[in-house]
Amino acid sequence: MALKVAIVAGGLAHERDVSIRSGRRVAQTLRDEGMDVQVWDLDSHLIGRIAEWVPDVVWPLVHGADGEDGSLQDLFGLLGVPFVGADGHQARLASHKPTAKALMRAVGLATPPWVTLRQSLFRQVGAKGVLEAIVATIGLPVVVKPADGGSALGVSVVRDAAKLPEAMVNCFAYSDEALIEAHVTGTEIAASVVQLDGETRVLPLVEIETEGLYDYDARYNAGRSEYFVPARLPEAHAEAVRAAVTKVHETFALGDLSRVDVLVSPDGVVWIIDINVAPGMTETSLFPQAAASEGGRIYVDIVERAAARGPSRGAGISPDLARPVPSLSFGDFAAMNEPNDLC
Amino acid sequence: MTDSHLPAKGTRLDPWFDAYAERAHGMRASEIRALFAVASRPEVVSLAGGMPNINSLPLDYLADLSARIMRERGAKALQYGSGQGEISMREQIVEVMRYDHIHAHPDDVVVTTGSQQALDLVTEIFINPGDVVVAEAPSYVGALGVFRAYQADVVHVPLDDDGLVPAELDATLTRLRAAGRPVKFLYTVPNYHNPAGVTLSEERRPQIVEICKRHGVLILEDNPYGLLGFDSDPLPALKSFDSDQTIYLGSFSKMFGPGYRIGWAVAPHAVREKLVLASEAAILCPGMWGQMAMTAYLTEYDWYTQVKEFRGEYKARCDSMMSSLHEFLPECSWTVPTGGFYTWVTLPDGLDAKAMLPRAVTNLVAYVSGTAFYYDGQGADHMRLSFCYPTPENIREGVRRLSHVIHDELELVDMFGTKARGHVAKGVEIPTPDQV
Numbered sequence: 001m002a003l004k005v006a007i008v009a010g011g012l013a014h015e016r017d018v019s020i021r022s023g024r025r026v027a028q029t030l031r032d033e034g035m036d037v038q039v040w041d042l043d044s045h046l047i048g049r050i051a052e053w054v055p056d057v058v059w060p061l062v063h064g065a066d067g068e069d070g071s072l073q074d075l076f077g078l079l080g081v082p083f084v085g086a087d088g089h090q091a092r093l094a095s096h097k098p099t100a101k102a103l104m105r106a107v108g109l110a111t112p113p114w115v116t117l118r119q120s121l122f123r124q125v126g127a128k129g130v131l132e133a134i135v136a137t138i139g140l141p142v143v144v145k146p147a148d149g150g151s152a153l154g155v156s157v158v159r160d161a162a163k164l165p166e167a168m169v170n171c172f173a174y175s176d177e178a179l180i181e182a183h184v185t186g187t188e189i190a191a192s193v194v195q196l197d198g199e200t201r202v203l204p205l206v207e208i209e210t211e212g213l214y215d216y217d218a219r220y221n222a223g224r225s226e227y228f229v230p231a232r233l234p235e236a237h238a239e240a241v242r243a244a245v246t247k248v249h250e251t252f253a254l255g256d257l258s259r260v261d262v263l264v265s266p267d268g269v270v271w272i273i274d275i276n277v278a279p280g281m282t283e284t285s286l287f288p289q290a291a292a293s294e295g296g297r298i299y300v301d302i303v304e305r306a307a308a309r310g311p312s313r314g315a316g317i318s319p320d321l322a323r324p325v326p327s328l329s330f331g332d333f334a335a336m337n338e339p340n341d342l343c
Numbered sequence: 344m345t346d347s348h349l350p351a352k353g354t355r356l357d358p359w360f361d362a363y364a365e366r367a368h369g370m371r372a373s374e375i376r377a378l379f380a381v382a383s384r385p386e387v388v389s390l391a392g393g394m395p396n397i398n399s400l401p402l403d404y405l406a407d408l409s410a411r412i413m414r415e416r417g418a419k420a421l422q423y424g425s426g427q428g429e430i431s432m433r434e435q436i437v438e439v440m441r442y443d444h445i446h447a448h449p450d451d452v453v454v455t456t457g458s459q460q461a462l463d464l465v466t467e468i469f470i471n472p473g474d475v476v477v478a479e480a481p482s483y484v485g486a487l488g489v490f491r492a493y494q495a496d497v498v499h500v501p502l503d504d505d506g507l508v509p510a511e512l513d514a515t516l517t518r519l520r521a522a523g524r525p526v527k528f529l530y531t532v533p534n535y536h537n538p539a540g541v542t543l544s545e546e547r548r549p550q551i552v553e554i555c556k557r558h559g560v561l562i563l564e565d566n567p568y569g570l571l572g573f574d575s576d577p578l579p580a581l582k583s584f585d586s587d588q589t590i591y592l593g594s595f596s597k598m599f600g601p602g603y604r605i606g607w608a609v610a611p612h613a614v615r616e617k618l619v620l621a622s623e624a625a626i627l628c629p630g631m632w633g634q635m636a637m638t639a640y641l642t643e644y645d646w647y648t649q650v651k652e653f654r655g656e657y658k659a660r661c662d663s664m665m666s667s668l669h670e671f672l673p674e675c676s677w678t679v680p681t682g683g684f685y686t687w688v689t690l691p692d693g694l695d696a697k698a699m700l701p702r703a704v705t706n707l708v709a710y711v712s713g714t715a716f717y718y719d720g721q722g723a724d725h726m727r728l729s730f731c732y733p734t735p736e737n738i739r740e741g742v743r744r745l746s747h748v749i750h751d752e753l754e755l756v757d758m759f760g761t762k763a764r765g766h767v768a769k770g771v772e773i774p775t776p777d778q779v
Contacts, residue, residue: 012381012384012386012387012704012707013381014377014378014381014701014704014705015377016377016380016381016384017377017380018377020380043384119755122758122759123754123758126758127758127759127760131759153701154701165759165760165761166759166761168759169695169698169752169755169756169759169761170698172702172755173698173699173700173701173702173752174701174702174705207353209353216377220377222355222356222357222360223355223356223357223360223368224355225355226353226354226355227353227354227355227356228350228353228354229350229353229354230350232350283356284356289356
């Protein structure tokens with residue numbers, strides 16, 4: 001009997017359109033391989049549909065916060081439904097860019113220097129001094145981007161300090177939290193990773209060449225960007241990329257698949273820029289380009305293995321991890337709250 | 344160093360990339376267009392689209408009518424028809440236009456697939472790349488998309504609460520002629536303007552016609568909302584003042600519904616001939632089924648009473664919009680429509696409607712940024728709000744949500760000291776149906 005696959009796409013995120021296109025494309029690929037596939041919106045009917053149709057496996061392809069911050073994966077864990085991809089806990093760590101960068105630094109991976117600033121901080125201390133400190137400390141150019149979300153929405157490269165306020169406003173239109181990182185240059189590479197039968201495998205590297213920023217328009221209007229598969233990197237650099245993204249995938253335990261976006265500097269430094277736990281699957285997306293030589297079989301392998309793995313409760317509610325959390329020391333926190341410090 | 348097995352040439356994921364006409368290279372899907380995918384969700388109060396409120400149409404009657412046509416005249420309904428449109432349809436269109444004081448002959452009418460196709464045909468037969476079209480500031484986004492596609496250069500002329508300003512039009516046409524840039528036509532929406540919501544005053548109508556005649560400029564009068572004045576019948580159309588000076592575009596999309604996609608053009612005879620030929624080249628003929636159903640509806644049903652019912656519903660919605668704006672957004676200003684679907688809101692200093700749209704979508708409310716209605720990136724300090732589709736209660740809720748968005752954004756721009764900015768138009772951003 002054909003495997004029943006439910007693809008969940010859409011939702012209310014800014015990337016709804018991309019997500020729906022991704023979902024339909026994967027659905028067609030799986031149907032061509034003989035699977036029984038339905039595409040569902042992320043809405044109030046979702047739980048009822050799961051209960052009624054009882055899919056063998058669910059593939060979450062919702063982009064943006066709701067789909068990639070672990071919430072949807074945790075829901076599937078609660079419902080006891082097998083699903084494709086990282087569990088909620090891992091997805092959360094990988095998708096929140098500042099958290100992911102901190103963890104990557106901790107394991108020795110290169111990622112551009114950054115700061116993370118919430119809108120509420122600016123409200124309390126004012127913008128001028130903070131922006132001046134960014135320019136003085138990180139230097140220009142910087143990249144301003146929302147701390148979560150994708151498709152380069154809300155992303156600006158700022159080369160002139162006078163443009164930094166505008167970039168912050170654009171960014172905060174998408175998220176309450178802004179990541180400001182040093183702008184590094186190099187060859188733009190997308191590395192798609194799959195993990196089948198316990199083996200982590202990096203698919204052919206995709207090199208992206210585009211005029212200006214690889215923004216929404218450059219990503220989704222065919223013709224705006226040129227892609228080279230495999231990437232035109234010296235073998236030593238390509239090997240360094242494969243090693244780095246394998247480390248990312250395994251460190252974050254991203255499971256069946258991921259896509260890691262990197263920049264490779266001329267001297268071979270592999271800068272990790274972004275981790276995608278639900279990579280885009282549209283006609284112009286990068287994972288499908290990397291997987292093109294594998295045909296539809298790779299998508300079948302992914303869902304078959306996810307179905308065979310069975311339900312995942314996720315690290316957060318897994319019984320073997322339900323240990324007491326050590327008490328945290330707040331140090332001199334109480335002293336800091338003396339009235340004088342609040343004036 | 345590059346390994347020999349690596350690809351020298353990449354892929355643009357479009358094997359025909361180098362084959363496209365120059366005008367197609369600018370066509371693109373923008374992130375703003377993508378944001379409107381969210382507006383289709385029921386959780387979102389969309390104050391963006393110009394969708395008529397179809398629910399008050401006599402759907403049971405239309406179902407019976409459709410069945411009867413298919414049963415009795417199905418062979419004709421599913422066949423090709425006249426390229427100019429069926430004579431019975433054109434006769435009914437002539438009757439409808441009498442409300443606009445237009446006395447036309449059915450032979451003057453060309454039936455099209457929505458008035459959007461008529462707009463496309465007129466532009467196709469008149470515009471060479473670089474030719475000048477004069478249009479109101481702001482102007483209908485769907486028209487701007489057509490003008491861009493034909494590589495016209497659009498020059499905007501200001502309007503005020505009484506519509507297009509005659510003195511400004513005269514000055515603009517004079518300036519363009521002096522600069523050696525002859526104008527092919529004036530594009531105008533005189534009634535319940537999209538997006539501005541204003542109506543060209545009765546006093547100004549003959550003035551506009553006289554100015555265009557004096558400058559030898561054709562008028563393209565687009566009138567989809569004329570019958571939808573809240574409390575009054577339409578003012579005389581520009582076409583009624585000088586038939587040879589004007590191409591008139593009409594549509595059933597707003598006064599009935601867009602499902603049949605029936606619009607029309609009424610043009611001087613020589614222009615009409617070219618429009619028919621251009622339309623036949625494009626679509627062979629307008630859809631027969633829709634024409635037959637629409638003709639039967641206009642013939643059998645008391646359609647004008649139905650239009651009056653629409654007027655009452657849209658007035659109630661407009662009243663809700665006006666009172667909600669007063670209640671929640673006193674820091675904004677807006678036009679006060681006397682009909683149609685839209686109000687044009689001016690934002691407080693510093694706000695940028697285009698940049699703010701993602702925040703609005705997050706807050707489950709949608710609007711169309713003013714930048715969509717200009718050819719040159721202006722309009723960031725405006726937004727168009729539609730009151731045609733949501734219920735009065737939902738309109739209030741939408742404006743309430745919008746007030747949170749605007750207040751948050753105001754705090755932000757105040758904090759960062761940014762200003763509304765011009766947006767450089769990056770190619771032809773074709774509007775979604777949610778934006779027209």
